[in-house]
Amino acid sequence: MGRAEERRARQRGGHRAAPRRRRSAPADGRGRIRRLFTWKKILGTVFGLVLLGMGAFVVLYMVIDIPEGNADAERQGNVYKYSDGSIMARKGYNREKVDLAKVPKGVQHTFVAAENKTFYQDSGVDLRGTARGLLNTVSGKGAQGGSTITQQYVKNYYLTQDQTVSRKLKEMVISLKLDREKSKDYILAGYINTSYYGRGAYGIQAAAQAYYRVDAEDLTVEQGAYLAALLQAPNQYDWAIASETGKRLVQERWNYVLDNMVGQKWLDAGDRQAMKFPVPKEPRPAPGMSGQAGYLVEAANTALEKQLVADGTAANSTEAEALVEAGGYTVTLNIDKKKQAALEQSVKQQLTSKLDPKKRTVDADVQAGAASVDPKTGAVVAMYGGVDYVKHYTNNATRVDYQPASTFKPVILAAAVDEDAETQDGVPITADTMYDGTSERQVLEDGKKVGFAPENEDDGNYGPIDVQQAMNQSVNSVFAQMGVDVGMPEVIDVAGKLGMDTKGVDPVPAQTLGSMGASPLQMAGVYATLDNHGKKVTPAVLKAVEHNGRETDLPDPIGDQVISREAADTVTSVLTGVVDDGTAKKSVRDNPLRDGQQVAGKTGTSDENRSAWFTGFTPGLVTSVGLFGEDDKAPHGHVPMYKAAGEPRINGGLFPARIWSAYTFGVMDGVTKFDLDTKQGAAVRPTRPPTPTRTPTETPSKEPTPTKTPSKEPTTPAPPTDEPTTTRQPTQPPTTPPTNRPTTPAPPTGTPTAPGDDDNPLLPDGDRREQQ
Known part of the structure; x- marks a missing residue:
């Protein structure tokens, strides 16, 4: 061992270092990935994501509130029904909300x-269905089923149909909150x-009508299963348009629903086993506004x-109109x-x-309107507004811009009897009181001319x-x-009590010609009050009104x-007498359908x-018919309506009386008689001599005749079927001789000023010679 090696060994603690090995790098780099994605790291990441998701959900739950419902989901239409409950028309969005209590439990x-x-x-x-939906949305696979009823309701009512992650998260949060705050019902x-x-029907009520023509409360379990x-x-x-495959699939779905009900013990x-598939009825056009x-x-x-x-629901008419247009009303009419x-x-x-505008231009100008009222209940049982609402928008039954003409005369007599009025000489006005019937005779008050003839x-001239x-x-x-004898303020007051609109009407003699505006509906109400022995009848179109389960209180039509x-x-x-011996006898009295029915009326x-x-009536039905020349x-x-339908003149005793007769006698339910309590005339010759009204300065002949005709009959260019043919002769002469007419009637304030004055707004027809 060399010195250097020994020195290094001593530094290492006396141990000799092992020889170094050369490491070879992995060929695929998998070792590095294993070191990066260890099970500890993966578990930690997942745990972190879960915590993060839970935190995010908590935040979402705290931030997202249950919103207001969609305007579209709230939209409803109005449903209009006949008195028997059958559908007359729908207007607006085809949805009608119903309380769950009205839907059978099985449905x-x-x-x-x-x-x-x-x-x-x-x-x-x-959660599973929602997660699946989220994954499909992220992966671009589109919508996916599996949502709860709560989630589907939230989507329909609170959100949109958009397939986005944010919408689905909102749906889940709102559903959870809604389930906690609201009942399952x-x-x-x-x-x-x-x-x-389908079929344009939103909601179970509209669907029940669209597929089975019943209300939701009358659905069977079989029908409910089909709708579900x-x-x-x-x-x-939809059975009406489904392919063979579609029909097979819906029947399978129907069976699935019922089998599930058995499984849940909701169905025996x-x-x-006894249930059969309820084939829906054929679709039909939604009842619209035509006709x-x-x-x-x-x-x-x-x-x-x-x-x-x-009733205070709306502050004014504009607000009320907006409420009705918003929909949700089920309106049952008395029709x-x-x-x-x-x-x-x-x-x-x-x-x-009988009208042919191609032959006669005037025929295109004739408009008809009518209203029929039950005098015992006030119900408007029928109404004719015009040829077709989508062609002529003005309702001729309710328009008030034409004069009621001589149909106003009974109001004058009603005021006379009710007020115990007397003639200028203090003679009580009764059915047999004598008057001077000379044409253009000056009207007198306290012996003075009032400027009206x-x-x-x-x-x-009738003498x-x-x-x-x-x-x-x-x-x-x-x-x-007679109007002046009674007092025109009293006449107008009685007219208002009977149901005419007398606001702003000046109580002047010219109003005795029926020169104020009125509608057939108003006149039907006036005569219904007479028919009801003087108890006020206000014609009622509405029978019942319901809005989102709440009934609207309606006033009593009988006052x-x-x-x-x-x-x-x-x-x-x-x-x-007008019917039996007057201007309506041919069209009404002699009608073969009358069968002895007592009738009262006025042309x-x-x-x-x-x-x-x-306008005429029986003890159980009052109907007013009006024809109007409109251009x-x-x-x-x-x-004017001269020569319309080939007739010289359209009198009240012609087409209006014929329409009335064909309708009234056609719907009669047995023959009825009036129950009258009166000491006066009964449309027959009085039992005592008529009482003269004034001693004449010149006594007319005992059997006076109209001065402009050679016979006892008044001159009438109108068709003979609608005109009187006899005149009952008085037993005593009148006491007031004819007087010379003034050059022009005095123009009363706010009333017609002169014959032919078409510029007067209260008398658009320029009426001074009201006929029949």
């Missing part, structure tokens, strides 16, 4: 059996109300909006499906089938005539004087006694033939 279980058997026990999240109700079932099966593939499984095995449906929906919405303001169809058919048969139809015959023949001069029973019954009695035709009316290019939009 509820079909959805749980189809989608999430452990729904009632789980915490709202399927709440979640299940939300799920079945927000899911899409649909949710997996609505279009593929024997009952299960009469649009008019009915519009009228219902108007009534609903008024009610929302009245009787059979009566509605009968009214539509009557208008078609009696009027529109209305012309009778065709300027016919002495009693009130009954004056009503039968619709004599303007008589009722103009207080607004005029005495004697006044109402007296007018009814007198109006039977009305405005000057220049711009409107024509018949948007004309001033005020009102035009």
